[in-house]
Amino acid sequence: MAKFELGNGNVVVIIGSGAGGGTLASELASKGVDIVVLEAGKRYTIADFKNDDLSMFNLISWLDPMSQSGDIAKHRPTPLWTCKTVGGTTVHWAGNCPRFQPHEFKARTTYGDVPGASLIDWPLSYEDILPYYEKAEAKMGISGRGGRPHLPGNNNFKVMAAGAKRVGYRRVHTGYMAINSVPYDGRPACRQIGFCMQACAIGAKWSTLYTEIPKAEATGRCEVRPESTALNINHDDGGRVTGVVYADAAGTMHEQKARIVAVAGNAVATPMLLLQSESGKYPKGLANSTDQVGRYYMRHTTGSVFGIMPGPVYWNRGTQMAGLIEDEAGHDPSRGFGGGYHLETIPLGFAVFGAVMMPGAWGETYARDIEKYTRFAGMWICGEDLPQTKNRITRDTTKKDRFGLAIPHVHYDDHVNDKRMRNHAFSQGRAIYESLGAEKVYEATPFASGHNMGSCRMSQRPEDGVCNKWGQTHEIANLFISDGSQFSTSAAPNPTLTIVALAIRQADYIANQMATRTI
Numbered sequence: 001m002a003k004f005e006l007g008n009g010n011v012v013v014i015i016g017s018g019a020g021g022g023t024l025a026s027e028l029a030s031k032g033v034d035i036v037v038l039e040a041g042k043r044y045t046i047a048d049f050k051n052d053d054l055s056m057f058n059l060i061s062w063l064d065p066m067s068q069s070g071d072i073a074k075h076r077p078t079p080l081w082t083c084k085t086v087g088g089t090t091v092h093w094a095g096n097c098p099r100f101q102p103h104e105f106k107a108r109t110t111y112g113d114v115p116g117a118s119l120i121d122w123p124l125s126y127e128d129i130l131p132y133y134e135k136a137e138a139k140m141g142i143s144g145r146g147g148r149p150h151l152p153g154n155n156n157f158k159v160m161a162a163g164a165k166r167v168g169y170r171r172v173h174t175g176y177m178a179i180n181s182v183p184y185d186g187r188p189a190c191r192q193i194g195f196c197m198q199a200c201a202i203g204a205k206w207s208t209l210y211t212e213i214p215k216a217e218a219t220g221r222c223e224v225r226p227e228s229t230a231l232n233i234n235h236d237d238g239g240r241v242t243g244v245v246y247a248d249a250a251g252t253m254h255e256q257k258a259r260i261v262a263v264a265g266n267a268v269a270t271p272m273l274l275l276q277s278e279s280g281k282y283p284k285g286l287a288n289s290t291d292q293v294g295r296y297y298m299r300h301t302t303g304s305v306f307g308i309m310p311g312p313v314y315w316n317r318g319t320q321m322a323g324l325i326e327d328e329a330g331h332d333p334s335r336g337f338g339g340g341y342h343l344e345t346i347p348l349g350f351a352v353f354g355a356v357m358m359p360g361a362w363g364e365t366y367a368r369d370i371e372k373y374t375r376f377a378g379m380w381i382c383g384e385d386l387p388q389t390k391n392r393i394t395r396d397t398t399k400k401d402r403f404g405l406a407i408p409h410v411h412y413d414d415h416v417n418d419k420r421m422r423n424h425a426f427s428q429g430r431a432i433y434e435s436l437g438a439e440k441v442y443e444a445t446p447f448a449s450g451h452n453m454g455s456c457r458m459s460q461r462p463e464d465g466v467c468n469k470w471g472q473t474h475e476i477a478n479l480f481i482s483d484g485s486q487f488s489t490s491a492a493p494n495p496t497l498t499i500v501a502l503a504i505r506q507a508d509y510i511a512n513q514m515a516t517r518t519i
């Protein structure tokens with residue numbers, strides 16, 4: 001494994017080792033670029049993973065304090081569900097990988113001027129990203145793409161598919177999953193163990209922890225520093241970034257010099273790092289002269305529908321989210337809202353069942369329903385939410401973290417479009433389960449957000465966003481945004497395939513710019 005001096009100003013420093021950061025590291029290292037990855041979390045191995053919801057949540061989740069406001073439910077213990085560990089949230093994630101639809105890159109053009117929303121078109125098109133989708137799918141071994149078979153459906157999927165057929169849906173299958181349906185890239189096929197979102201204990205699910213990160217290290221060009229929390233990005237008098245100040249496991253401060261800094265801390269940590277790097281030259285924070293850093297935070301229009309079915313389902317068995325209905329994904333304003341949504345299978349583990357399905361529930365009804373655990377079926381709504389200028393990550397200066405820095409504040413209100421979409425999805429989900437004789441159907445409100453996007457978005461014009469179509473900040477040429485914070489709009493599909501495709505594309509750009517000494 002490579003080891004770089006702190007004073008080596010030729011390295012690219014990547015902050016975060018998840019979907020965006022881990023992919024960028026392996027792509028750049030394979031092109032001969034020297035990389036230092038600073039990762040706040042610890043490094044675990046597959047051998048540390050347990051098939052146990054709560055212990056895994058407590059082991060790898062990002063539980064640093066955040067405050068929150070807005071009309072989303074108050075989520076405890078955190079408004080976001082992300083990870084603090086080498087591999088980032090790709091350790092916890094479920095692996096659903098649909099592509100964006102072409103019109104979703106042109107949201108402003110397609111949906112028009114929606115009052116209360118700040119829609120823009122992406123500065124790139126579906127055609128621009130298509131070759132990178134194909135590279136990302138091959139890298140991740142997406143089932144159902146590139147000639148790889150789809151995963152088999154578990155019982156939860158079979159219930160959803162049977163009901164979907166009855167209500168007239170046609171585009172129903174086990175999804176495009178970053179989970180091996182056959183052995184691939186040295187990793188085994190899924191054994192249907194059913195703990196994907198806790199962390200796959202055999203590595204059938206793609207995670208940068210055991211794919212991109214070791215590949216990057218194997219080039220001899222990449223050093224990963226776990227338990228290294230980036231606190232500040234420094235710059236020179238000309239405004240170019242020059243290095244990253246970070247705290248190691250013991251709390252000792254260091255500065256790693258850098259030729260380029262790429263921030264991939266997920267959609268809260270990324271803008272926070274830019275904001276807290278304020279200076280005399282950048283009094284509002286880095287790349288923030290147009291006051292765009294932290295704005296347009298998106299988290300998808302979500303919610304869940306759970307049905308108590310007439311017979312046993314055992315929804316907790318098998319690949320958790322290999323089940324997808326795509327029929328509502330298109331833009332059809334006759335439904336009363338813009339954009340579309342997916343319905344995806346989801347089970348709830350026993351430990352989180354009550355908290356998610358019926359927050360605050362207690363007593364006779366709850367006890368009666370939980371006895372029917374084996375008869376539950378469940379689906380999750382994943383739809384496009386609209387960017388709003390007030391949905392925003394800011395610094396909460398009333399509270400300090402362990403480094404004495406202001407903690408993040410997350411504000412999120414639903415747009416009326418989001419509410420209409422959720423209500424539509426609730427009634428479609430209900431119809432699916434009732435068509436099969438469900439005894440009872442629950443419509444559950446969103447829980448802590450796993451899909452976090454848009455707080456440093458891409459835009460054609462600096463006044464509309466933070467970075468250009470390569471993720472390069474408009475203001476500072478050697479500072480890049482390399483995670484889901486780049487998203488101009490959320491689109492309906494789960495975000496990670498697009499994060500990975502953008503990271504591969506960004507690596508090409510950075511390597512070319514370095515080779516021509518443009519950066």
Ligand SMILES: Cc1cc2nc3c(=O)[nH]c(=O)nc-3n(C[C@H](O)[C@H](O)[C@H](O)COP(=O)(O)OP(=O)(O)OC[C@H]3O[C@@H](n4cnc5c(N)ncnc54)[C@H](O)[C@@H]3O)c2cc1C
Nearest residue numbers: 016018020040088089094095096230265269450483494496
């Ligand atoms: C339960 C669950 C299920 C999910 N399922 C899906 C799915 O099916 N499909 C899908 O597309 N997406 C899914 N997601 C979302 C997906 O995991 C994220 O979209 C993706 O991992 C985001 O990638 P990222 O690079 O932006 O950030 P992350 O993968 O979260 O990586 C960010 C990393 O940066 C580190 N970091 C942050 N700040 C600092 C700092 N200051 N210094 C150093 N390091 C720092 C963090 O510790 C973390 O390791 C799911 C998420 C959850 C929680």
Ligand code: SF4
Nearest residue numbers: 190191193194196200
């Ligand atoms: S179901 Fe498959 S992907 Fe999920 S945890 Fe089990 S083996 Fe891993």
